[in-house]
Amino acid sequence: MSNERLFIFDTTLRDGEQVPGCQLSLSKKVKLAKKLAAMGVDVIEAGFPASGQEDFDSVVAISKEVSKTSICALTRAVEKDIDLAAEALRYATYKRIHTGIGTSEFHIQGKFRSTRDDILQRAIACVKYAKRYVEDVEFYAEDAGRTDNDYLARVVEAVIKAGATVINIPDTTGYCLPEEYGAKIRYLVENVTGIDKVTISTHCHNDLGLATANTIQGVLNGARQVEVTVNGIGERAGNTSLEEIVMIINSHKLPYLLDVKPVYISDLSNTVSSMMNMPVQPNKAIVGRNAFAHSSGIHQDGVIKDRSTYEIINPEDVGIDSNMIVLSARSGRAALKQHLKSFSVDIDNGKLDDVYKRFVELAERNKYFTNADVLKLVRKDYRKMQRYTLEYMQVTSGKEPIKPVASVGILDNDSLIEASATGSGPVDAVIRAINQAIVLKRDNDEGRKKLATFSIHAVESGSEVVGKAHISLNYDKRIFHGYAAHTDIIVASAEAYIDAINKISE
Ligand code: KIV
Ligand code: ZN
Numbered sequence: 001m002s003n004e005r006l007f008i009f010d011t012t013l014r015d016g017e018q019v020p021g022c023q024l025s026l027s028k029k030v031k032l033a034k035k036l037a038a039m040g041v042d043v044i045e046a047g048f049p050a051s052g053q054e055d056f057d058s059v060v061a062i063s064k065e066v067s068k069t070s071i072c073a074l075t076r077a078v079e080k081d082i083d084l085a086a087e088a089l090r091y092a093t094y095k096r097i098h099t100g101i102g103t104s105e106f107h108i109q110g111k112f113r114s115t116r117d118d119i120l121q122r123a124i125a126c127v128k129y130a131k132r133y134v135e136d137v138e139f140y141a142e143d144a145g146r147t148d149n150d151y152l153a154r155v156v157e158a159v160i161k162a163g164a165t166v167i168n169i170p171d172t173t174g175y176c177l178p179e180e181y182g183a184k185i186r187y188l189v190e191n192v193t194g195i196d197k198v199t200i201s202t203h204c205h206n207d208l209g210l211a212t213a214n215t216i217q218g219v220l221n222g223a224r225q226v227e228v229t230v231n232g233i234g235e236r237a238g239n240t241s242l243e244e245i246v247m248i249i250n251s252h253k254l255p256y257l258l259d260v261k262p263v264y265i266s267d268l269s270n271t272v273s274s275m276m277n278m279p280v281q282p283n284k285a286i287v288g289r290n291a292f293a294h295s296s297g298i299h300q301d302g303v304i305k306d307r308s309t310y311e312i313i314n315p316e317d318v319g320i321d322s323n324m325i326v327l328s329a330r331s332g333r334a335a336l337k338q339h340l341k342s343f344s345v346d347i348d349n350g351k352l353d354d355v356y357k358r359f360v361e362l363a364e365r366n367k368y369f370t371n372a373d374v375l376k377l378v379r380k381d382y383r384k385m386q387r388y389t390l391e392y393m394q395v396t397s398g399k400e401p402i403k404p405v406a407s408v409g410i411l412d413n414d415s416l417i418e419a420s421a422t423g424s425g426p427v428d429a430v431i432r433a434i435n436q437a438i439v440l441k442r443d444n445d446e447g448r449k450k451l452a453t454f455s456i457h458a459v460e461s462g463s464e465v466v467g468k469a470h471i472s473l474n475y476d477k478r479i480f481h482g483y484a485a486h487t488d489i490i491v492a493s494a495e496a497y498i499d500a501i502n503k504i505s506e
Contacts, residue, residue, distance in 0.1 A: 006249065006256035007042040007225040008242065009201060012272060013058070014045040014074055015239050016229035022276040026058055033062040035271060036230075037069040039264035041242075043096060043225075048074040049088040050081035056088050063092035070094035072138065077101040077126035086133035097130040100140030100168065103147040103155055116151055123155050127162040138166035140203065145171030149187045160194040166225060167200050171214055174207030174237065182217030189222040201225035204240045206232060211240040216248060219256065230272040231280050231287060243269065243286040243318065251312055266319035266479060267452075270472050274453040286318055289470060297332030304338045319479070327374065329363035336374075345378055369485070387505050388412055388438055388498050395426045395490050406430040408494065410437045427454075427493045434497055440475070440504060447476040449501070456489055469496035475504050 013029055016022070024032070033044050046062040047055035059073045071092040075081035077099060089095040101123050102111055108119050123139065130137045139159040144152055156167050169188070171181055181204070189195055202218035202225070204211040215226050232241030243265045249256055269287035273280050282289045292315045302309035327339055333356050340347055340355075347355060358377050362369055375386065391409040398404060406429035407420035419436035423429030431451065435443075443449065452472040467489035471482040482500025486492035 003255045003257045004224060006219060006258055007199065007201075008040075008246070008258065008260050009043040009045065009072070009225050009227045010036050010041040010229065010242060011045040011203075011227050011239065012036070012229040012233065012242075013062075014047055015227075015235065016233040016272075017047075017276075018235045019233055019238075019276070019278070022233070022278060023054075024275055026054070026061055028275050029058045030061050030065050032271060032275065033066050035264070035268055037066045039268060040259040040261050041069060042259060043070045043072050045072040045074060045098065045227075047088075049084040050075060050078070056084060059085070059088035060091065063089055063095070067093045070096050070136070072096040072098050075099045075126070075130070077122045079126075079129055082126065082130050082133065086130075089134070094136070095134050096136040096138055096166075097134050098138040098140060098168070099126045099130050100138075100142055101126065102142035103152060104143035104145075105148075106146060107143050120155055120158055124158050124162045127159045127164045131163040136165050137163060138168055138201065139164040140168035140170055142170055143172045144169040144184070145173060145176040145181065149184060149191075152184070153188055153191045156188055157192045157194060160192070160198055165198055167195075167198050168203050168225075168227065169200065169218070169223070170203035170227075171205060171211075172203075174205035174211060176204075176210070176214055178210060178213040178217040181214040182221040185218045185221040185223050199224045201227055202240070203227040205234065206237040206239065209237070211238070212244045212248070215240045215245055219254075224256075230268050231278070231284070233272065233276065233278060241285075247286050247313055247318065250317075262317055263319045267474075270452045270479065273455075274451075279455045286313070292320060296328075296330050297335065300335035300338075301332045304334050327359075327363070327369075329360060331359075331363070339374065340378060345375070347378065386502050388502055390491075390495055390498055391416060393430060393433075393491065393494055395430055397426045404429040406433040408433045408437055410434065410498070412438070426490050430490055430494045431497055434494060434501075438498075438501055440501070442476060449504070450474040451497075452479060454493070456493065467492045469493045471496040471500050473497070473500040473504070480504050 017024060036044050046059045049056040049059050063071050071089060073085035073089050075085045075097060082097060082099060085097050101119055103119060108114055108116060127137055127139050141147060141152055141155055169185060185200060200223040202215045202223045204214040226245055228242040228245055229239040230242050232238040246258060246260050246262050249258060250262060269280060280287055285291060299310050303311060327335060333352055336356055336359055337347060337352060355378055362373060389411045391411050393408045395406045403422040404426045405420060405422045409416055409418050417437040419433045421429055421432035421436055423432050452474045455470050456467055468485045469492040473480045480500045480503040482496040484492045484495030484499055
């Protein structure tokens, strides 16, 4: 039997964008939609046009700019909402209206002060109304997770008769257990006349940390569309994460065909995180900073000998450059040797014991240390391995109309380059100054370095507060990561930026 298609419906721009403080400008939404389309998602939910002019405009703009992917607009079961969605979608090549109503008793009695029969009629009416505008109508039964299965089946059967092409079964509150959610989908497959003519969709929220498990159970029981967001962002604890579903299907070789190309995952994750100013938790599956980093000695030794000892996913498959092993006081000799090798320092086993001893002392003394600190253990001329190093910097901050200004001195091997720049903030000023000092070969064409993500974490170390800066830099369509720690957060940011540039010029 051939594998069945599993459709990926991305709602980063609708459910994801509902996160307070994460609203995107129109141009950013279009940029993200283009990246999602390039990755190969099947449907982009571009917004909820009746919610305001901004959502309306973004559905129009995305419909104009993205022509090979289906564009979807959300509505309530309200004619005016549907009129607006149809109008916003008028330029879309492939268009879908996503309409629906709450079906649980919480919604019927609590929200609508209504009855099951009335809600059933409103469900039928909204699908019929949407059908006047578009062929592809998706119906959602809001809070289906807490809706009694018999009544849910009645509603679903009726909206299929009214013309719905996709049936969305949202676990709106993230309440269901995986077995329960899977059984709900199975119940519909087995009890609804006409269900074989439509696509069943999952839409799971992560309030109990079960969104991904529930989605997979939904698929195993008959759903053929999954509604997801990049990095699992969304209201409250978020939605099912796109990258987790794609990599579960791929890693387990589940029998479904996906159009999504996993190699885009890391770039999309970085883009969403930086556009929305939402750092990804370091231990987040697939896209967290530590998802492929091994800091315990036993693990590092195993990974260095053979990746598959501790890694079930090849980082390159999701677009991550290489296995970034994080050194710590618990790292073994093999990890240290491998780390030094990545800076072209080959160390024979005779010398390794001595270097290792000094490394453990360093790691125990300084909880946070840089690549340069490690390289100094083996080579006095470590600078030759790090082409660029920060010799000095000075930043003055200010409140408008005074602009922050930064001056930097950077050693390019042995020659000092000095530059200064103003910026919108102290970190921006220092990065601009570094960019003036370090001009890479392709900085003037499309290779130009662009900051993809930037996050700072303050960590207490004894009586000091240490700032850890992580930077991802886009250069020549590749991502380079830089890291540094320092008691001065601006110095940490500058060194992390230079660390990433050194990786480009390696
Ligand atoms: O969670 C939910 O129920 C939704 C619907 C509006 C589809 O986002
Ligand atoms: Zn939702």
